[in-house]
Amino acid sequence: MKSQATILDEMFSLKGKVALVTGAAGGVGQTFATGLARAGATMALCDIQHDALNPVIATIENSGGSAEGFFVDLASQASILSLRDQLASSFGRVDILVTAPPSTSASRSSTSMKAPTSASWPSICAVSINCRRPSSR
Template sequence: MRLKDKVAVVTGANSGIGRAIADRFAEEGAIIAVVAMNQERIDSTVAEIKAAGGRAAGYRVDVSSQDEVKALMASVAEEFGRIDILINNAGITRYRPFDTTTGEDWDMVLNIDLKGVFFCAQAAAPYMRKQNYGRIVNISSAAGTGSTPGASAGSPGATAPYAAAKAAVNMLTKTLARELGPNGITVNAVAPGTFPTAISTSTRTPEELAAHLERRKQTLVLQRIGTLDEVATPVLFFASDDSSYVTGQTLCVDGGRFDRM
């Protein structure tokens, strides 16, 4: 087991990519701190991990609140004695054309997708520094590496706040890697392409989703949509000692996007 007895904080762990990461880490022996906002889904995620033979505890936290995040890390460290891994996965988006995006849209997306990443890393770092060991993995997005044609919402992009936040996460990954490296802490990012998650399904009808996925397949070298496990595996690499000499990197896991190569 690559993560045996490691304590892993996974934000947004109750669905989609975060849930896939939590399940995979539990299979690899990690103790999972399931962090999300929906208490019912937190409870079911923890119960299902335990039923499968894993170890987990749930925490209802708004990652855009610095105080709540600090309290989270203190609770995890108190309960399990350490924090080894942080997966910054919690994220939202608002698909709207640029000229109809509001200040509220902008703030809501950046508060979770960027500020939340910073707050979680900032709160986890002291515990990692004490043990001179840590793995931080930020879940970015292919949207943060270039413009995205034909996205949705009647606009070629429609993801201005989300793309801006994810591009900033890629740069934040580098700056945190430089600052935390001397303390034995690596910081990397995984930038997924299109996957069937709550973000992609909740804002589209089934017909719109099918059309969106078909358009995406035509832009991929592999010509297929990936599975959630195909995201969880690279995250596992960065969270394990297999990547002990890798830091400050953003890995695109997108099936080979033509417009990113």
């Protein structure tokens, strides 16, 4: 007879699923990425700070998971379309999408939430608009 933990693991398993997490180098995105990987998902991680994805990828792979990192600038429609094409080539599909909230490098190094500055507001709006715009395909 299976244990309750085994039954729950099987019920909530993401094995065979591909999960895309935007902003995966930041705190919220990194937490989602590692959690989905623990549940068995193959991870597609993206961030504007591509090199910052390396420790997240290492954490996932060291725990037995699979992850690949991609650059994306969510304020750029061309960058989003390029990501779409790369994901189609690498995985063929995406089953799960998590869009972590955008943050600035200053807020990533802080433990407290900061209000956006007037200088960062246009970029935050562009990310929000582009993430909601449908793409063809």
